[in-house]
Amino acid sequence: MKSRRPPATPQQRKAALAFATVVAVLGLVGWWGVKFGSTKVDAPGMAGSADAGSAAAWPDETALARQAGDLPTISILPFEAAADDPRAATIARGLGWDLAERLGQVTGLRVVGPDGRDAALDRQAAARYVVGGSVQSGTSTIRVRSTLTDRQSGRQPWEARLEKAPGEVLDLPGEIALKLAEALPVPVNESERRRLSSPHTRSPQAFETFMRGQAAFLARTAAENARARELFREAISIDPRFARAYAAIAMTHVEDSRLWRDKGREESLAEAGRMAEAALLINPASREAHWVRSYIALSERRFGDAKAAIGQALAVDPSFADAYALLAWIHVLEDEPSRAVPMMRVAMRLDSADASRRAWLEGMPMADEGQRRRLGDALKEPGP
Structure with missing residues (x-):
């Protein structure tokens, strides 16, 4: 039986109202006009004019893995x-x-x-x-x-x-x-x-609130994830143009859907998508928002769109560990496990936190137990 949440404080109610107002305003200016594939950032090795789902648009993963190991x-x-x-x-x-x-x-x-x-x-x-x-x-x-x-x-x-x-x-x-x-x-x-x-926001108060939320989010527990979302919403109520905070809210909804929710996953992903689009409307180079797009596309088995979006995330930040981990799962679900292992190894070299590894290896509800086990076993084998 789930424990009841304590009643919201006046400050929390005020922040929630302000956040809802901001979301409504963003809806009026048309964030739904930002469709999948319409906000592009060229990925490493990608041809900018190539179709999002085409093989020609996808970078050489062997080069990506080698580059991740050879760079300073x-x-x-x-x-x-x-x-x-x-x-x-x-x-x-x-x-x-x-x-x-x-x-x-x-x-x-x-x-x-x-x-x-x-x-x-x-x-x-x-x-x-x-x-x-x-x-x-x-x-x-x-x-x-x-x-x-x-x-x-x-x-x-x-x-x-x-x-x-x-x-x-x-x-x-x-x-x-x-x-x-x-x-x-x-x-x-x-x-x-x-x-x-460039600062993420011009408001010191919004920035400090966001940093408290980020610290909670990185704990990767259900309670801290919910707390992080409240703090990110509070940051947006202070600065409605804080793109990174919208993307962070999207990430908390994805974490809910893949790690802690047995029911309501579709609602969580829908809200994640709305927040990601809001972030991209303000900042088209939001790595987290592109990651969320990729995860949603993967959950719907749209592998071409998932790859295109994760390529955009890597174009923004070639050291984005979560992007390599998600790319590994794209390959697993495409029945290409041999391509998954190098990408997951890159992710683990970039972020060795135990909480991150658990999230990457266990937090993929689209995969079956056999797929998770085979990837885990392959990662135990010696490799670069």
Whole structure:
């Protein structure tokens, strides 16, 4: 028997009303005009004019897997914060995640994001470059120390100590990401520089609320997933143009449908689709929104559309671990398990968190038990 949720607080009711108003307004301006395949971002190796479902539009997966292993690798360690400083802890968790997402969009760089474990030695050993740091918060300032270490030489090619007012916290990820990219031996073009430094929102309050939601989402439990969705909605009520928050809500609905709901999966996926379209209406380069599109297409056995959408997600972020994991399942459900294993191995190299692995291997209701078992067994075999 399910436990009853406590009654909503006045603040939660206010946020829910504001969120509903925003959704209604977006509907009026026509997010349903953004159909599957109408918002395109060329994937690596894709011909931009090719049909979304055609083989010609799909990149060379062998090259993708090889590239993921051969590129210079930077690993983002969890930023540290004092246990008695909850605000700093929230910023620290969000900062590590945001840096990984931003740097993942740099061509020629492989990025391994923070997974919340201090001793992810299997993951760190392959990374030449490591980013770490700490966060402290006070009543009037937020202090961040960040370092870039070259494990090969033992040098620190970059280090910074930043002080920001609370209202400037949303500038931190972009400022640090740009400096890190400039310190690495990888060319960064002007378009990438703009993406690195652009804030997701202009509202510090919306950004901090979103970071609290992201920390809850990454816990990958049913209760924290629901809490994350409430926080993302609150962020949108503060900034209705916060595309990343719409995409994050879409991801929470997908997680509900694949991990925790035996009934109502169709409703969850429908809501995920609406939120993904809202995100893409504001920002056509939303990797999470393209991932959601791919998952929905896969659930409907539209394999060509699923591949096209996941290709767009990888075009935005070639280090997006969830995209490689979903691509693996596309191959499993197409009865091509030999193509699935390399993609899942790439995902696991990019994100070694136990919670992520469980979600990838267990959270696929479209697959039968035999398919899940065969993929799990294949991953236990030696391989690159």
